Amino acid sequence: MIPLSGDIDNAKGIVKENLGSFETKRGTSTLKRGFAHMLKNGVVMDVTTVEQAQIAEDAGAVAVMVLDKLPADVRKAGGVARTASIRIIEEIMDSTTIPVMAKCRIGHVYEAKVLDATDVDMIDESEVLTPADEFHHIWKWDFTTPFVNGARNLGEALRRIEEGVAMIRTKGEPGTGNVAEAVIHIKNVNTELRRLKSIYDAGDDQDLVSLARELKVSYSLVEETASLGRLPVVNFAAGGISTPADAAYLMTLGCDGIFVGSGIFKSDDAKERAQAVVLATTFWEDPGKVKEAQKMVDERQSMLGLDTKNLELRMQERGSTA
C-alpha cells in the first residue's frame, strides 16, 4: 500500500476504458506514484543520445532522462533551453527497455502535452530548462503521464504534490558537479518534516494551521503528511552528483534514489562511472562496497565542477516562489 495523501479522484488525467471484458482505469495516483516507487534505490541518468542511453541501461540505470543538452552544457550555452527533440526521444524509447523520461519547461503546458503524446514514461517539469511561466507550474492532475518536480524545501515539495506530481527530487544546483546544494535541500526537507511531525504529535492544531499558511498549501495535505512523517511521494536526490561517494552520501540522508545529470557523461570515464554510481547507490550502507565503487572511477576524470557561491545563473531559484 502506498500513501495517496492529497489525491483527487475526479482528475482529468484519469481514463476509464475497457480491456476486453475488464473495466480499467489509467492515470490514477496509485499508478503514477506506484511507478515512482518502482524506481526506488535506483539511479536515473541524464542522456542526450541513443549511445548514452545504452551505456546507462547496461550500467544498471532504472530509467533515463532525455535532454537536448546536459545541464553543464545548458549552463555554458546560455540562451533558452527547451524540451529535447522528439525524434531523439523516440529513438531512445525504441532502443531501451527501461523507462524513458524527458524534461519540459516549468509551466509550459504544451511541451508537456507533446511529451504526453509521445508516451514518455514520466515528465520532468524542470528548472534546468528556461521557465515558460515563473508563477504557475503545470496542473499535473490533467495528465495521464506521471510527473516529477524539483523542490528545495518542504513548502515547494507539498505545493507540487498539490498540483498532482507523483515524485519529488531535490533541485540541487544542476550542471555544477557540486553536490553541496542538493545536500542542503534534502536536509531542509528532513528538518521541516521533523518540525511538522512534532507539532502534529503534540496535537497543536493551531500551529499546524499556521504552518499550512507558511508553506502555502492546504491544511489537509499538511495534516496527512504530518501523520506519515515523510513526503507522501518518493523523494530522490538530484543536482551536482558526480561520484559514487556523492550518491552514497545522499542515500544516507534518507533519499529514495538518485538522479545523475552531467556527472556521468561530462566525465571522461562515463561507462565505469555509470556502473560505479549504481553500485554505490545499491550498497550505500556498506562503506567497503562503496569504496570498491569509488575505486572504479578516477578523480582526474571527474567533471571539473563549479563553486555554487558565484554562479551567474542559479537554476534552483526558478519557479521556487510559485
Place this chain on the structure above:
Amino acid sequence: MKGVNIGILAVQGDVAENISATRMAMDDLGIEGVVTEVKNPEQISDLDGLIIPGGESIVIGTLSLVNGSLKKIKEKIASGMPVLGTCAGMILLSKKVKDRVVGETEQPLLDYLDIKIERNTFGRQKNSFEADISLEKIGIPSFRGVFIRAPSVVDAGKNVEILSKIDEKIVAVKQGNIIGTSFHPELTEDLSIHKYFVNLVQKKN
C-alpha cells in the same frame, strides 16, 4: 515452534511496501515470525520464504548476480523455499524474456518458472492500469490488479498452473511453491495474496 523468516529482496524497487504488506498479513493470520530486508547471500540462506519486489528486472538481476545472491536464491528454490515474485520479480523467476519493442533481452534470470515473459506487454507507463481480476484457484475471487508497465506470460509449460488472465493475457502463475504476478499486490490495501504466500511459507516450515 520457531516463527517464519520471510525476506524481501532489497536490491532495488518497492521493498518497503512488501515489508509492510507481509507484516500486516502475518499479524492478521496470527503467524509468528520476522520480515527482513535481504541483500546478500548470507541473509538469504537463513530464509523460509522470499519476496522479489517490483522494480527494474535488469537492475535487480544484474546486481544480485554481482554479489552472489542470485546463485543462493537458486539453491534455496531447489531446496523448496517458497518465493513470490511481483512484476520484475516474476520476470526474474522465469526462464525466457523478450521485450515488446526491443525484442529478446539478455538479462540474468533465476531460470525456474517454465514460462516465457513479454516485458512491457501492455505498453508504456501511460498504458499502466488498474482492474479487478480473479485468482479463483487460490481462493481469491476478486483482487484489484495494479499493472505498472507490466509484463505478461506468453508461453507456459505444462507444470505451470495459470492463476489469472486479463483479456486472454496470463498475469499470474504458480509452479510448485513459486508464484509470479504481473501486477503489484503490495500497492493495494488487499492483503489476500500476501496472506496466501505467508500461509504457504508457514506450511512448508
